[in-house]
């Protein structure tokens with residue numbers, strides 16, 4: 001069952017309510033991902049807020065979507081999944097995690113859900129978008145590979161032709 005997602009969340013309050021989100025953030029709510037990718041599907045948002053101390057909120061879950069990216073090798077567009085596992089804490093300024101988690105300040109501040117989702121997905125996005133190795137060729141590579149299969153190359157073939165031309 002998917003719920004409507006709130007636009008903003010105050011982490012401390014969300015933790016008191018043990019807020020659990022499971023919904024779709026529409027592509028129209030996103031700003032930065034569409035600037036990077038050709039098309040972005042709605043983002044599946046599954047997040048759970050829980051209090052782990054008096055001034056500490058744990059946020060865990062997963063974000064996932066499908067985007068159309070342009071392959072930087074062959075320049076064709078292709079679909080790829082983009083996802084991020086969320087495991088962060090909200091605390092007061094200067095707070096340090098006891099579990100090596102990233103600690104975000106803003107325990108009592110409005111968290112803009114779409115911004116958070118885009119931050120996390122962009123962090124997990126690859127720096128360069130490429131098809132899997134072997135799925136594509138740079139422009140020009142295919143022709144070369146077909147015209148000169150390595151097994152048929154004969155280093156003496158050209159020499160014979162050259163000698164023949166001299167006669």
Ligand SMILES: [Zn+2]
Nearest residue numbers: 071074131136
């Ligand atoms: Zn490619």
